[in-house]
Amino acid sequence: MSLKKEKKDIFLFLPRKKPFTDWAKLLRKDFKLKHFYKSKDLLSALLFLPPQVILYYFNRDRKAFETLLQLKQNFNLVSLAIILVFEEKDLRSLTDDRILRLIDDLLLTTSSPLELKIRINLCLHRLTRISDNNPLTGLPGNVSIELAIKKALESEEPLAIGYVDLDNFKTYNDLYGFSAGDEVIKNLARILQTTIFEKTSKAFLGHIGGDDFVFIVPLSMAEEISKEILQKFKALLPAFLSEEDLKRGYFIAKNRQGVLREIPLLSLSIALVPITKGRFKHPGEVAARAAQVKSVVKKMPGSNYFIDRRA
Amino acid sequence: MPDPSEKRKEVKKKIKKLEGLPSLPPIVQKLNALIEDERSSLNQIADLIEKDQVITTKVLRLANSAFYGFPRKVSTVQQAMMLLGINVLKILIMTSSIFEIISKEDVGLWEHSVGVAACAKIIAEMKEVSDPQEVATAGLLHDLGKVVQMIAFKEDYEEVKKKAGAGVPPLQAELEVFGIDHAEMGAFLMHQWNLPERLIEMVNSHHDLSRSKKFRKESALLHLADLLVQARGYGETTYVGLPPFDPKALSILKVHPSEIKEIYLKLEPRLYELKFFTEELKREMV
Numbered sequence: 001m002s003l004k005k006e007k008k009d010i011f012l013f014l015p016r017k018k019p020f021t022d023w024a025k026l027l028r029k030d031f032k033l034k035h036f037y038k039s040k041d042l043l044s045a046l047l048f049l050p051p052q053v054i055l056y057y058f059n060r061d062r063k064a065f066e067t068l069l070q071l072k073q074n075f076n077l078v079s080l081a082i083i084l085v086f087e088e089k090d091l092r093s094l095t096d097d098r099i100l101r102l103i104d105d106l107l108l109t110t111s112s113p114l115e116l117k118i119r120i121n122l123c124l125h126r127l128t129r130i131s132d133n134n135p136l137t138g139l140p141g142n143v144s145i146e147l148a149i150k151k152a153l154e155s156e157e158p159l160a161i162g163y164v165d166l167d168n169f170k171t172y173n174d175l176y177g178f179s180a181g182d183e184v185i186k187n188l189a190r191i192l193q194t195t196i197f198e199k200t201s202k203a204f205l206g207h208i209g210g211d212d213f214v215f216i217v218p219l220s221m222a223e224e225i226s227k228e229i230l231q232k233f234k235a236l237l238p239a240f241l242s243e244e245d246l247k248r249g250y251f252i253a254k255n256r257q258g259v260l261r262e263i264p265l266l267s268l269s270i271a272l273v274p275i276t277k278g279r280f281k282h283p284g285e286v287a288a289r290a291a292q293v294k295s296v297v298k299k300m301p302g303s304n305y306f307i308d309r310r311a
Numbered sequence: 312m313p314d315p316s317e318k319r320k321e322v323k324k325k326i327k328k329l330e331g332l333p334s335l336p337p338i339v340q341k342l343n344a345l346i347e348d349e350r351s352s353l354n355q356i357a358d359l360i361e362k363d364q365v366i367t368t369k370v371l372r373l374a375n376s377a378f379y380g381f382p383r384k385v386s387t388v389q390q391a392m393m394l395l396g397i398n399v400l401k402i403l404i405m406t407s408s409i410f411e412i413i414s415k416e417d418v419g420l421w422e423h424s425v426g427v428a429a430c431a432k433i434i435a436e437m438k439e440v441s442d443p444q445e446v447a448t449a450g451l452l453h454d455l456g457k458v459v460q461m462i463a464f465k466e467d468y469e470e471v472k473k474k475a476g477a478g479v480p481p482l483q484a485e486l487e488v489f490g491i492d493h494a495e496m497g498a499f500l501m502h503q504w505n506l507p508e509r510l511i512e513m514v515n516s517h518h519d520l521s522r523s524k525k526f527r528k529e530s531a532l533l534h535l536a537d538l539l540v541q542a543r544g545y546g547e548t549t550y551v552g553l554p555p556f557d558p559k560a561l562s563i564l565k566v567h568p569s570e571i572k573e574i575y576l577k578l579e580p581r582l583y584e585l586k587f588f589t590e591e592l593k594r595e596m597v
Contacts, residue, residue, distance in 0.1 A: 044331065044406035047373055047399075067402055074398050183384070187394060194396025232393045239384050243441065 009051035039064030160222035319490030419547025456493030
């Protein structure tokens with residue numbers, strides 16, 4: 001294997017004129033550039049071969065830009081840096097907070113090629129430095145989870161916090177290997193992401209680590225969402241099990257004492273804790289309650305959810 | 312005459328660079344409408360996607376790309392949709408390109424493909440082959456190589472049709488013109504796009520069972536389904552008569568000739584349902 005650093009990919013969605021042609025000339029030395037002039041081509045290429053950086057001329061196609069933001073959100077493309085390119089006079093129209101949350105930097109068309117290059121490198125470094133997101137799934141990690149739970153405790157609208165984890169995941173890892181285990185985790189993250197955010201945009205999803213996830217959704221939807229997650233997980237599970245294990249219906253593996261035993265197949269547990277204002281004061285209390293609920297779900301065979309109905 | 316082995320290299324090189332394939336305009340329009348309608352269910356959408364080999368390939372390619380999931384696992388549209396979600400699917404369909412010009416007889420290939428998908432599924436269920444939906448997907452995609460010929464090698468494709476019209480067996484005509492047949496072309500493209508191994512092997516060996524190694528039963532199944540749909544006279548391919556049939560398929564599958572009748576009895580109502588769809592498709596294409 002060669003140790004030479006591979007050139008990073010940059011997609012350019014910029015008009016074919018100065019100063020952009022000068023920009024490209026300089027960037028070409030350090031990056032692999034791909035030019036796009038039709039938004040459809042850009043989006044399609046983004047789906048199949050996402051680059052590290054996109055330079056997007058804001059005035060060009062606002063609708064496609066909206067789709068680009070959606071894509072970044074939907075796929076947790078945290079490592080995709082979006083740099084918006086602006087005419088100075090258009091800065092006034094940049095009032096949408098959502099745009100600011102999803103883009104990584106701004107550049108004026110008056111920037112010099114050198115400034116551009118430095119900004120791009122800065123962007124790339126920043127992305128690797130400050131991410132709280134889980135590297136495997138791209139989902140927010142513990143710092144963001146704690147913040148989200150704190151915010152949820154103050155919410156006027158009744159919410160539910162869902163704790164998701166896999167049963168017998170350790171056995172799966174032992175039998176199939178870590179990379180197969182990662183595969184399951186990544187796909188579980190996709191199921192959670194698509195199911196939750198298709199139902200509501202007022203939701204949060206985080207990855208605590210390993211096979212533990214947390215989501216926060218409106219209480220009124222919590223059970224419906226949990227049911228759908230479980231159903232999708234069951235439908236997809238056979239893709240991750242060997243035909244042998246599937247037919248048999250359980251794993252055969254050594255337990256802690258080193259004795260071969262029958263161990264149930266992978267399943268999913270969701271513990272739901274309703275949050276109404278004033279019920280909990282501290283995220284730690286929620287976690288403690290969740291642990292109790294979880295022990296109930298874990299005792300049920302197969303994939304299940306359980307909602308804590310105590311006052 | 313060009314050297315077929317040189318041509319073969321050239322064809323493979325061109326397929327490697329292929330960024331995507333266009334779909335039939337009416338299917339893309341219908342999908343757009345279905346996706347915009349909040350009342351439509353995931354199943355309805357999957358049902359429609361499974362009638363177009365190009366969009367199906369696209370959906371599977373995305374769900375199997377190393378960037379989003381893990382490669383070579385997801386083999387049905389339903390599974391892929393669970394992972395991708397409706398929003399991403401929307402973008403995927405929005406960015407689908409459509410055929411500029413396609414002749415009416417070429418639409419017959421779509422008809423043939425959905426027919427083979429239906430037939431393959433029926434045999435898989437009868438013979439208890441695992442994952443009938445995946446087998447159906449292979450049925451839908453089995454002639455993907457022909458779509459590639461139509462799109463990326465237009466002139467050569469015409470040449471194949473001319474030769475076949477003059478009496479050269481179509482597979483031989485393909486070998487003479489391309490140095491590679493449509494089965495291998497389709498499989499090669501599916502390999503480039505990280506699709507699951509089982510699908511690729513079935514497609515690759517659907518005219519030549521000796522190409523199957525790990526999935527002999529599935530390959531024999533597709534070989535038989537292709538013949539049965541062709542013999543029934545559903546859709547159109549470059550074959551005027553029947554494609555060559557390897558009787559080993561029957562023994563590998565343990566299909567008794569008397570069971571063929573049973574397959575046809577189950578297939579007929581499915582083809583009848585599909586006919587409504589494909590007829591509408593043909594009307595809208597012209």
